[in-house]
Amino acid sequence: MNKKSILILAFFAAFCFIVAAGCTGVPTNPTPVPSETVHYPTVSINTTPVKYVRVNGVDLAYREYGSGGEPILLNEGFGETQDTAWNATFLGIVATKYHVYTYDYRGVGYSNDTPGNHTIAEYADDAAALMQALGYSSMNVYGQSMGSCISQQLVIDHPERVRKLVLDSVSYSIRIPEAQNLYNKIEAVANNTTPASPGITKEAYACLAWNGTWNGLSGISQNTMLVVGTADVITPQAIAVQMAGQINGTWLVRFKDLPHIGNHEAPVEYGENALDFLGMNESPPYANP
Template sequence: MNRKRFSALAIVIIISLLATAGCTGTSGTFAQPQVQPTLQHYPAVSINATPIQYAKVNGVTLGYREFGSGEPLLMLEGFGATIDSEWNATFIGILASKYHVYTYDHRGMGYSSDNNATPSISLYADDAALLMPALGYDSMHVYGVSMGSSVSQQLVIDHPERVRKLILDSVTYSIRIPQTKLLFDSINASAVDPAKPRGVHREAQANLAWNGSYDGLSGIHKDVMLVVGTADVMTPEPVTVQIAGQIKGSWLVRYKDLPHVGSHYAPVEYGKNALAFLGNNESPPYGG
């Protein structure tokens, strides 16, 4: 996709979001609306009432939930999170109105078991790649948030055949760059905090050992959207812009004044944004 096509897509998504969500902004930056849009046409989702299911994958058992129907969409949660704590019910409900949404816990977290394998971002990516056929799919759309976006980058680099479209939310290509010092300090502190559970220690170990994804970004040939809040101090906006510049034809959406993992604060806007991207035709002939 050339630069002109990128600009056209950016305009399309801006117009769509401004029309449907009542947002204001320019250059792909959206302000949080004062009045929450109606949710009448979206199905109600109760996350905690949705049963846990299990899949044996890569030497461990991963706990997951599923919502909705349609093309499959795999959600990858962030550092220290579980499927009970990460996902906003309104956000998941909007996604599930069009897609078969799967949320799952990384190994050693929440409902998922662990083994003695050395934790790494690549190992978590392998888990995601192997979970897909265990759920009955050769490939899935992928939505990664925070650490889940790191795993998602490694997934599309190591296992490109498993990824349809990719959304990277609150993303960095490394936790060891100056812009992500607060994130690095938080993860480093968690690694040695005796009050943290073993799963969090192992996730911290994986993040601290990660060499980053920068060298592989230009080799990503998938439809990718990057989402960031302009008030994100953990994975700041300039890092997302830098990643977008490396992935040819990627979409970049900025939400004005929203912090890290903005779907917790503006679930309707984030949900509709994801649907717009996932439902858009990215292959010529356009408009066919």
């Protein structure tokens, strides 16, 4: 073998060694890829003006957030008002894509009242009438705690008024064993063991008189999402699981270790979850247009 051939072989061997080293080598200090952080606009609840509309003989007080997208009506929980019911970050997230309406039930917050006690069905009638008074034939609906009871009654009594439905911290009745803590809380207010305003006391009477919605759940055809925290002891996740089996095609979202009404604990997660559900096209490819 001549000298030229030896040099060529040596060069080829060195080349193969370099290529092999390059293919198998691992960088000692890989550069991390920064994760993208989404910055949502904030809303100020207290500085957002309260407006009024006449509905079923009362002046219901409401606020609105966001200016575009489909409308969504938020039904607040027992003993709450629109000042305290919703986390501002949660509202801001939902308002990025939807026109959000919060309001006070008759007799609480900024809304006035009529004589006598009320029913869950009456609160649902108010919600349906409020939509029309605001210029909508229907809205998406998000209800939490007592608001989820009103939202269930709304979709059963006025199905044409509801587009998509979110039931957060939900029960179909307060008289089932799983909801004993909820029942005790409501009863204490009704019996004046826990002092409350007249409007909230009327809410308690309405909850105690409510017959629930179990028999009507299977008739709900709207796209529905149930949301619950696994640490919720007021409306435990077992109730949502039962309801998911009754409502065809229901989403069931369980947030690990979060309590009753978790949007205050995890507003970003709850807000993004709501956007995912509301924005999802759930019509199958074979559905008729």
